[in-house]
Amino acid sequence: MVAVAEPQQAPPQVSQPGPQQGSRPIYRSKALIAGGIVLAWLVLWLVFRNVGTLSLDASALTPLHRWINSVNDAVGASRNSNPLFLYFFNEIRFVIDEFVTFVQALIAQPSFGRPVPVIGWLGVVAIAGFVSLVVAGWRVALLAVAGFVFLGLQGLWQESMDTLSLTLAAVVISLLFGIPLGVWAGLSDRAHRVITPVLDFMQTMPTFVYLAPLTLFFLIGPASATIATLIYAAPPAIRITAHAIRSVPHNTVEASESLGATWQQTLVKVLLPSARKTIVLGINQTIMAALSMVTIAALIDAPGLGKTVVKALQTLDVGTAFNAGLAIVVLAIVLDRVTTAATERRKLPRWAMFGGLGVTGVAVYLSYTYLWAAEFQSDVEIGSSIRQGATAVTEWVQDSLPVITGGFKDFVTLALINPLQALLAESPWFVVALVIVAFSFLIGGLRPAVVSAVCLGLLVATGLWQDSMITLASTLVATILVMVLGVVVGVWMGRSRRADRVIRPVLDAGQVMPAFVYLVPFLALFSASRFTAIIAAVVFAAPVAIKIIADGVRAVSPATVEAATALGSSSWQTIVKVQLPMARRALTLAANQGLIYVLSMVVVGGLVGAGALGYDVVAGFSQGQLYGKGLAAGVAIVVLGVMLDRLTQAAAKRWTN
Amino acid sequence: MDPVISVGNLWKVFGSNASQVVASDELKSLSRQELMDRTGAVAAVRGVDFDVAPGEMFVVMGLSGSGKSTLVRCLTRLVEPTAGTIMFEGEDILEADAKRLRDLRRNKFSMVFQHFGLLPHRTVADNVGYGLEIRGVPRAKRGERSQEVIDLVGLTGYEKSYPDQLSGGMQQRVGLARALAGDPDVLFFDEPFSALDPLIRRDMQSEVIRLHREVGKTMVFITHDLSEALKLGDRILIMRDGQVVQVGTGDELVGAPADDYVRDFVKDVPRSHVLTLKWIMRPPRPEDELDGPELPPETVVREAVRSVLSADKPVKVVRDGELLGVVADEEILGVVAGEA
Numbered sequence: 001m002v003a004v005a006e007p008q009q010a011p012p013q014v015s016q017p018g019p020q021q022g023s024r025p026i027y028r029s030k031a032l033i034a035g036g037i038v039l040a041w042l043v044l045w046l047v048f049r050n051v052g053t054l055s056l057d058a059s060a061l062t063p064l065h066r067w068i069n070s071v072n073d074a075v076g077a078s079r080n081s082n083p084l085f086l087y088f089f090n091e092i093r094f095v096i097d098e099f100v101t102f103v104q105a106l107i108a109q110p111s112f113g114r115p116v117p118v119i120g121w122l123g124v125v126a127i128a129g130f131v132s133l134v135v136a137g138w139r140v141a142l143l144a145v146a147g148f149v150f151l152g153l154q155g156l157w158q159e160s161m162d163t164l165s166l167t168l169a170a171v172v173i174s175l176l177f178g179i180p181l182g183v184w185a186g187l188s189d190r191a192h193r194v195i196t197p198v199l200d201f202m203q204t205m206p207t208f209v210y211l212a213p214l215t216l217f218f219l220i221g222p223a224s225a226t227i228a229t230l231i232y233a234a235p236p237a238i239r240i241t242a243h244a245i246r247s248v249p250h251n252t253v254e255a256s257e258s259l260g261a262t263w264q265q266t267l268v269k270v271l272l273p274s275a276r277k278t279i280v281l282g283i284n285q286t287i288m289a290a291l292s293m294v295t296i297a298a299l300i301d302a303p304g305l306g307k308t309v310v311k312a313l314q315t316l317d318v319g320t321a322f323n324a325g326l327a328i329v330v331l332a333i334v335l336d337r338v339t340t341a342a343t344e345r346r347k348l349p350r351w352a353m354f355g356g357l358g359v360t361g362v363a364v365y366l367s368y369t370y371l372w373a374a375e376f377q378s379d380v381e382i383g384s385s386i387r388q389g390a391t392a393v394t395e396w397v398q399d400s401l402p403v404i405t406g407g408f409k410d411f412v413t414l415a416l417i418n419p420l421q422a423l424l425a426e427s428p429w430f431v432v433a434l435v436i437v438a439f440s441f442l443i444g445g446l447r448p449a450v451v452s453a454v455c456l457g458l459l460v461a462t463g464l465w466q467d468s469m470i471t472l473a474s475t476l477v478a479t480i481l482v483m484v485l486g487v488v489v490g491v492w493m494g495r496s497r498r499a500d501r502v503i504r505p506v507l508d509a510g511q512v513m514p515a516f517v518y519l520v521p522f523l524a525l526f527s528a529s530r531f532t533a534i535i536a537a538v539v540f541a542a543p544v545a546i547k548i549i550a551d552g553v554r555a556v557s558p559a560t561v562e563a564a565t566a567l568g569s570s571s572w573q574t575i576v577k578v579q580l581p582m583a584r585r586a587l588t589l590a591a592n593q594g595l596i597y598v599l600s601m602v603v604v605g606g607l608v609g610a611g612a613l614g615y616d617v618v619a620g621f622s623q624g625q626l627y628g629k630g631l632a633a634g635v636a637i638v639v640l641g642v643m644l645d646r647l648t649q650a651a652a653k654r655w656t657n
Numbered sequence: 658m659d660p661v662i663s664v665g666n667l668w669k670v671f672g673s674n675a676s677q678v679v680a681s682d683e684l685k686s687l688s689r690q691e692l693m694d695r696t697g698a699v700a701a702v703r704g705v706d707f708d709v710a711p712g713e714m715f716v717v718m719g720l721s722g723s724g725k726s727t728l729v730r731c732l733t734r735l736v737e738p739t740a741g742t743i744m745f746e747g748e749d750i751l752e753a754d755a756k757r758l759r760d761l762r763r764n765k766f767s768m769v770f771q772h773f774g775l776l777p778h779r780t781v782a783d784n785v786g787y788g789l790e791i792r793g794v795p796r797a798k799r800g801e802r803s804q805e806v807i808d809l810v811g812l813t814g815y816e817k818s819y820p821d822q823l824s825g826g827m828q829q830r831v832g833l834a835r836a837l838a839g840d841p842d843v844l845f846f847d848e849p850f851s852a853l854d855p856l857i858r859r860d861m862q863s864e865v866i867r868l869h870r871e872v873g874k875t876m877v878f879i880t881h882d883l884s885e886a887l888k889l890g891d892r893i894l895i896m897r898d899g900q901v902v903q904v905g906t907g908d909e910l911v912g913a914p915a916d917d918y919v920r921d922f923v924k925d926v927p928r929s930h931v932l933t934l935k936w937i938m939r940p941p942r943p944e945d946e947l948d949g950p951e952l953p954p955e956t957v958v959r960e961a962v963r964s965v966l967s968a969d970k971p972v973k974v975v976r977d978g979e980l981l982g983v984v985a986d987e988e989i990l991g992v993v994a995g996e997a
Contacts, residue, residue, distance in 0.1 A: 254735055255774030255832075259788035259839070260762030269791070273778045 030442055037442075041435050045427045052428035054465035058619075061629055062463030068628030075216055089217045097223040100169045104222075104303075108161035117161070120367030120374025121152055123360075124161065128334075130360040134348055136341030147334040152376035155383030156305065156327045163304030163331065166222060166294045167287065170229035174286050178237030179279065183267070185238065186245025186275075195242070199235045211300050212620060212631045220621075225294065225302030233290035240282030244275035277343045284339035291335060292514035295328055296604070299621050305331075309516050313607050318394045318524045319387035325520040326386065332513060394524035409531045416480070417530060421473035429465050444650025455643035462632040462639070470612040472640060474530055474605070475598050478537040482594040485538065486545035490590070491575055493546065494553025494583075504550075507543035515540055515604050523608050533605025533614065541597035545590040552586020553579050588652030595648060599641045613637050659747070660708035661843060661875045662732065667705045667741030669727050669899075672698030679740040689898050701727040702738070703899035709843075709877060714869055716878045716890030724899035725879045729845050732877065733766060734758055746842070763792045766843040767836040771851050773828045775820040775835075782807065782816040785834045792839070806834040809871075810864070826857035830864075837872070846878040850885070862888055883922060887931055895919055908957075912936035929958040929992050937992055938974045938982030945983055951975040952984075958992050965989045 056062065061069075079085050105111030106118050119127070125148045133141035151160040185192045211228055218224040248271050256266045272279075298306030305324045312321035348356075367373040397405065424432055433456045441449035459468045493500040518536045526532040556579050564578045580587065606614025613633045620630010668685075670678045678684045678698050685704070692700055701724040709715040719725040730736035732743060734750060743750045745765070753761060767788065775784050783790075786803040794802070807816060810830040820828055829849055836844055846865075850858040862885060869876055880886050886893045887907040895902045895910065895918075903915035911931045914920040935954035941947060949970030952961055961984065965972045971985040 249772070249774070251770050251772045251774040252776060253774075255768070255770055255835075256776075256787070256791075258733055258735055258762055258768040258770075258845075259791060259835070260759040260764075261791045262759065265791045269787070270776060274776065276778070 034439070034442060037435055037438050041423065041427065041431065044431045045423055048428045048431065050426050052430065053426055053469075054429045054460065054463075055425075056463060056466065058615075059626075061625075062632075064461070064463055065626075065628035065632055068631050069625065072216060072627050079219075085217075092227075093218045093223045096169075096173070096226050097221075099173070100166060100222045100226050103165040103169045104162065106165075108158060108165045116371070116374040118368060119364055120370075121148075121157055121376040122373035123364035123367035125149060126360040126363030126367075130356045132334075132338045132341075133352070133356055135346075136338045137346055140337050140341045143337055144334050147330045150330055150382075151327050153382045154323055154327050154386065155381055156308070156324060157376040159303075159305045159308055159324070160327055160331060163291070163294055163306065163328070166226060166229065166297075166302060166304060167290045167335075170226045170233055170290045170294065171283075171287050173226070174230050174234040174237055174290065175283065178234045178282075178286065179241050182238040182241025182279075182282070183245055183272075185242035186271070187267075192242060192246075195238065199239055202231055202235050211297070212617070212627075212634050215300050215621075216631075220301040222302055224300050225297035228297050228300070229290050229293040232293040233286045236285035236289055237282045240285060241275070241279050244278030244282070245271050247278070248274045280339065280343045284336065284342075287335050287339055288332065291328070291332055295514045295516050299603075299618065306514075306516065309520070310607065313519065313523065316523070316528060318520065319389075319391035321520045321523070322390035323383055323386045325517045328514050328517055333509075390524070397525060398527070405525050409526050409529070412477070412481075412534070413529075413531050416477045417473065417534070420477060421470055424469040424473045425466050429460065432469060433460075440647055440650075443647060444654060448647055448650040451646045452643055455639045458639045459636055462636045464613065464616065464629070464633055464636050467612040467616060467633065468636045468640060471602055471610075471614065471637070474534055474610060474612070475537075475595065475602065475640070475644070478534045478541070478598040478601075479591065479595050481534070481538045482541045482545050482598065483591055485542045486549045486590050486594065487580070487587070489542075489546045490549025491553055491579065493550035494556075494579070495575075500550060500554075504547070507547055510539070510543045515601060519604060519608055528609030530605075530610050532608050533601070533610030536608070537598045537601035537605060540601050541594045544597055545594040548586050548590040548593060549583065552583035552590075555586070556582040584655060585652070588648065588655060592645065592648040592652065595644045596641060599637060599644070602637055613640075659711075660744075661711050661713075661746060662709040662877070663742075663744040664705060664707050664732070665742040665744070667702055667728070667731060667743065668700070668739045669702035669724070669731050669736060670698050670700045670739045672696065674698055675739045700899050702731060705741075705896075705899075705901050707894055707901065707904055709875060711875055712873050714876045714878060714889055714891045716880060716886040716893045717896060718880055718883060718886040718890075718893055719896035720881055722898075723896040725881075725896050726847055728896070729768075729847050729877060729879050733762060733768060733845060735768075763788065763839060765841055766845060767839055767841040768845040768847065769829070769832045769836045769849045771848040773820070773832045773852075775828060775831055777820055779819075780816065781812060781818050781820070781823070781831050784820065784831050785838050788835060788839045802838055803834075806837045809837065809868070810834045824857075825853050826861060829853065829861060833864075833868075837868075841874070843875045843877065846876065846880075848879050848881065851881065858885075865889065883926065887926065895922070907931050908933050908936060929962070932958045932992060934958065934961055934972075934974045934984055935981065937988045938984045939988065941971070941980070941983045945985075946970045947973060947980070947983070949973055949983075954981055958989065962989055962993065 075085075079090070101109075104117075107124050108117055110116055111118060125145055128148050129141045129145040132144040151157060181195065185195045210231055211224075214224045214228050218227055252270060252274065253266060256270045261269070294302060294304060295306030295309065298304065298310045301307075305328050308324035309321050309328070312318070312324065363373070433453075436456060437449050437453050440452035459465055462468070489503065493503055518539050519532070522532045522535050522539075526535065560582065561574060561578060564574050569577065602610065602614045603617045604614070606612075606616070606618040613636055616626070616633030617630045617637070619626045620628075620633065668679045672678070674696055675698055678692065678696060678700065684692060684696065687695065689700055689703075692698060703724075705728060707715075717725045717728060727736055731738040732750075734753075738751060741751075745761070750758070750761065776787065779787065782800065782803050785807055786794075786799040789799045789802060804816070807813060810833050812827065812830050812834060815823065815827065820831065823831065829852075832849065849865075850861050853861060865876075865878075866889060868874075878886075878889055880889075890907060892904060892906055893910060894904045897918055903910060903919050905913075908931050910919060911923045911926055911928055912933075913936075914923060933954060934952055934956045937958065938954070947970075949968050949972050950964055951973045952964065952975070954974050954976055961972070965984055966986060966989065971983040973983055974981045
């Protein structure tokens with residue numbers, strides 16, 4: 001059983017690089033204690049199995065859940081009378097709603113008494129092409145035009161434009177606040193100190209968690225979706241802008257000051273131009289994050305492609321989900337290419353500028369005036385072929401390869417998920433809590449133990465203990481798989497330039513994809529189950545972990561590696577005795593990030609049969625009487641996240657010092 | 658002549674309790690290390706005094722950590738001094754408000770940096786014109802003036818290049834041109850050539866000497882390189898641990914080092930290149946025949962070798978017809994042989 005073997009094997013590896021004398025006996029005794037704890041746990045599990053597990057039926061509620069429901073009802077009732085709502089939340093919602101509706105009216109929805117949007121497909125394609133031409137050059141412009149036309153051919157034009165509208169609206173607002181904030185945090189140390197932890201918190205929070213509270217204040221719909229997207233997408237813009245401003249060389253700023261520049265002059269003429277390239281990179285990150293979140297916000301009734309995917313996932317219609325997922329990917333690729341290429345400085349010849357402007361103007365006019373240019377209608381409908389093709393492939397795989405896919409799935413389920421889940425979810429809660437606190441103490445000392453104890457207490461309070469433990473088991477399994485993948489591929493990439501060149505673009509592309517899209521092919525292969533959710537989480541989290549480990553291994557000083565080789569180490573010895581120990585900071589960081597990424601996929605997993613907390617959250621969105629439970633489940637995910645984050649960080653600190 | 662810059666009892670202490678340190682004579686008398694241990698504050702510049710005459714090339718020399726870079730930044734208040742006075746053309750710079758300080762930086766002094774500090778997104782011409790741009794000089798006039806200084810520093814033909822297309826030496830010429838563009842009264846150089854390789858460095862030193870001769874600006878030059886200091890400096894200030902160890906001309910430092918630190922420093926300097934006759938002459942002895950050739954006391958030893966050795970009588974060192982001393986073969990050989 002892995003849970004038993006792992007803690008016992010880990011310490012000898014740990015003690016290897018231990019620089020201080022006498023660390024070895026400490027680690028050995030710790031290993032003994034850990035083994036003892038696990039043994040005791042097993043015995044208690046055998047004796048008290050299924051006693052005191054605090055389980056709760058899918059439709060059962062605790063008083064806390066009912067109380068949240070009543071708060072929700074009360075808030076709903078006072079929405080139009082309470083001054084806080086009248087003058088604050090409703091105002092915000094109104095402004096954002098107006099803005100989103102306006103963008104939708106331009107390109108997505110019938111508006112202003114017209115049966116079609118103001119700008120039809122021809123106009124949008126022309127604008128997309130022209131903007132890409134100006135900021136990114138010919139090739140990318142062609143890609144953008146082809147991509148947008150493809151969206152139409154898929155039969156998903158309006159959905160795509162809804163998604164694009166929401167994304168653009170959220171991006172505009174994010175940048176409106178994000179860039180000035182970023183500049184401020186770049187200039188002022190104090191602002192930087194205040195903003196950084198807030199951003200950390202915003203980014204470590206699993207994506208779905210703020211959806212529920214947001215609906216409490218802003219109802220479901222585009223406005224809430226946009227606000228949720230803002231929360232998710234603004235941090236990269238702020239962070240990267242601040243970083244860009246901060247990394248302008250000090251001597252450049254000093255030179256400007258020494259010539260008598262005012263600070264405004266230094267900002268406008270030195271800092272911003274020097275930071276331009278990096279800031280554009282931040283805009284790219286913001287756009288990609290926004291697109292990802294807009295599709296996920298389908299859970300709170302955001303219009304667009306995400307909704308098509310969610311509906312199809314819920315009916316297990318792989319063909320439709322795949323088609324819409326593909327559209328998201330196309331949109332993501334176009335947006336990514338355009339903004340990435342925009343970091344390069346380029347100048348368009350005057351004739352191309354005016355020519356493009358003219359063509360775009362004509363196209364927009366046509367799309368405003370004529371129905372054929374407004375509504376995407378085509379005899380070449382590839383959407384249905386894609387749907388049918390995907391369905392056919394899925395059926396073929398399920399019929400022909402059950403041995404391979406089923407075998408792999410059964411192996412992981414039986415060997416990893418089931419035992420761990422049984423141990424965590426079927427032991428009495430106080431036993432599990434004690435074990436976790438004891439491990440926390442062993443790993444990090446008193447402070448992490450206290451944090452864990454508090455978090456565990458909160459989990460009990462949410463009334464979702466057993467669900468939390470099931471989710472924890474899946475999370476741990478996923479994280480272990482992520483780390484295995486991370487170490488294998490990361491070491492390979494760190495040691496071989498060629499491997500790095502080939503794999504890195506794939507990882508980059510993987511990170512650009514909105515979280516949803518991963519689910520579709522795995523749903524096809526493995527049908528709805530815990531395993532599918534775990535694999536989707538692994539695929540989502542692995543790129544980050546792999547990159548961190550690859551960079552860590554690469555950063556090991558070549559001189560040290562050379563020295564090890566000169567002493568006659570084999571490749572294996574070099575990896576195990578030199579590169580991995582020296583890259584242990586990267587390893588712990590990868591584990592930490594892997595955990596957080598896996599946790600943020602918990603809710604998405606809930607859509608495809610992961611059950612437990614993820615399901616609770618999803619169900620809470622769709623059924624009024626489960627609202628409170630869903631919110632509590634969201635809180636439980638955050639609590640799990642905080643606990644695991646603190647624990648891995650404490651372990652990292654211990655281990656790397 | 659009134660000094661252009663007159664620095665009096667200048668202190669720069671880093672740390673939250675800086676003002677307490679300079680207020681206390683007891684703390685001020687501690688060594689750097691003791692102060693660090695007692696208060697956690699770092700005294701980068703400790704009670705520095707000196708004057709710079711108009712048109713002078715004044716060199717501040719010290720090893721890294723001696724406080725010389727902080728000192729030169731205090732002079733333009735890029736680093737805010739903790740205590741003391743800095744008189745610039747009769748005005749205390751420490752009293753200047755932000756606007757006055759900007760005016761001074763725009764019109765009166767400018768600085769050349771070790772790592773150039775060029776703006777990577779601007780061409781050479783736009784970099785050189787940056788200082789003029791921020792004081793609102795119209796574009797046409799700016800272009801004219803930029804071209805003048807670009808020609809002056811020998812960058813003609815590179816106006817449209819970007820800094821990353823130039824070698825280190827040429828980048829520093831851009832830095833130099835930028836500093837000259839505003840026609841300042843004083844130029845500050847913060848180790849401008851340390852990042853350059855030796856051959857380029859020698860070229861740039863000659864360039865600065867030429868410019869000093871042609872434009873006649875007052876220059877304050879920071880360096881950690883003694884030979885650079887001796888080559889450029891009319892006078893040299895040696896700094897150690899934030900304090901002035903000695904101020905003097907090159908031959909004064911070599912001929913009369915103030916302490917062992919300076920002596921150790923100048924040990925490897927070829928003395929015949931630096932010392933003048935006044936440092937090696939001796940009073941005439943009764944047996945000396947005093948009808949030999951005459952030389953002024955400022956003659957460098959190296960240039961006097963031939964005349965002294967070829968004369969069969971001691972050479973008289975004479976200023977304004979007054980006999981200061983004599984130099985014979987043994988004195989000359991003592992210097993030259995001491996280097997071997």
